Amino acid sequence: MRYEGLVYRPPSEARSLIIQATLSCPHNKCAFCSMYKGRKFRVRPMEEIIEDLDSALEVYGTGAVRTIFLADGNSAVLPTEKLVTIGEEARKRFPDLERITVYGSAKFLVKKSQDEWRQVAEAGVTRIHSGLESGDAATLEAINKGVTPEEAVEAYRHVKEAGIELSVYLMVGVAGIERWREHALGSAAVLNQAPPDFIRLRTFVPQPRTAWHDRWAEGKLTLLSAYEALEETRLLIASLHGPTQLLSDHVSNFVDVNGRLPDDKTAMLARIDQAAGLPLKAFRPPTEKLIGVGL
Numbered sequence: 001m002r003y004e005g006l007v008y009r010p011p012s013e014a015r016s017l018i019i020q021a022t023l024s025c026p027h028n029k030c031a032f033c034s035m036y037k038g039r040k041f042r043v044r045p046m047e048e049i050i051e052d053l054d055s056a057l058e059v060y061g062t063g064a065v066r067t068i069f070l071a072d073g074n075s076a077v078l079p080t081e082k083l084v085t086i087g088e089e090a091r092k093r094f095p096d097l098e099r100i101t102v103y104g105s106a107k108f109l110v111k112k113s114q115d116e117w118r119q120v121a122e123a124g125v126t127r128i129h130s131g132l133e134s135g136d137a138a139t140l141e142a143i144n145k146g147v148t149p150e151e152a153v154e155a156y157r158h159v160k161e162a163g164i165e166l167s168v169y170l171m172v173g174v175a176g177i178e179r180w181r182e183h184a185l186g187s188a189a190v191l192n193q194a195p196p197d198f199i200r201l202r203t204f205v206p207q208p209r210t211a212w213h214d215r216w217a218e219g220k221l222t223l224l225s226a227y228e229a230l231e232e233t234r235l236l237i238a239s240l241h242g243p244t245q246l247l248s249d250h251v252s253n254f255v256d257v258n259g260r261l262p263d264d265k266t267a268m269l270a271r272i273d274q275a276a277g278l279p280l281k282a283f284r285p286p287t288e289k290l291i292g293v294g295l
């Protein structure tokens with residue numbers, strides 16, 4: 001396998017074989033994101049992807065690869081035929097493959113028909129990780145996510161109905177103290193209309209050389225304290241109906257809250273209320289102190 005630039009993958013794909021099917025991100029405009037800044041989006045030729053699959057087969061053998069993650073940001077943008085071919089070629093080499101996964105922003109998910117997504121799922125690409133960050137219209141516009149709440153609902157229903165498992169990422173604190181309430185309620189509204197299999201929380205940490213970092217540095221965006229982040233998360237969970245599973249499997253979060261909704265809602269809210277009574281030193285350092293450490 002060969003890799004170009006820093007390769008990012010969701011925490012839940014830590015054990016997956018990573019194949020770069022695309023390089024960089026076709027959107028590359030989110031105000032908080034520094035992952036692919038300065039890197040031009042490119043689709044890797046099929047021959048190179050096949051070569052990487054062959055190298056992995058040589059290194060790991062046929063039975064060891066159970067999951068594959070197709071990097072970089074938004075490989076869901078690839079044409080249906082290409083995703084189908086990658087799926088088929090991967091399964092030929094690794095018959096025990098359980099899933100192939102891609103990143104896919106709602107902006108790109110709506111571009112394929114449901115029938116196309118069905119073909120992609122049948123070829124083995126059965127899980128999409130989608131960064132929504134917020135369901136609040138004003139926040140989505142301000143962070144330049146390239147999608148409205150209505151489009152996100154349409155996109156998520158679209159892929160779910162095609163039989164694809166969906167993980168949606170929300171960013172606690174991305175709207176600052178200025179819009180935390182709208183951010184939590186708007187996010188719950190989108191995910192109640194189109195419940196994904198998983199909702200994964202990460203907490204916003206300003207990344208140097210991004211517009212959202214500058215907004216914070218200029219005093220126009222106030223970072224949430226641990227207690228404020230808990231309050232936002234509490235409102236989100238209290239407003240979510242499910243059925244879905246909420247996970248906070250990221251080191252940026254102040255508290256781990258995990259569970260199924262609606263069944264575990266009471267227990268999850270109790271966990272947050274218990275954490276809200278802890279002294280500040282019980283939490284990770286304030287977000288300001290994490291800037292530049294690569295979270």
Ligand code: SF4
Binds near residue numbers: 025027029030033105
């Ligand atoms: S779509 Fe994802 S990878 Fe692309 S700029 Fe936005 S957050 Fe970054």
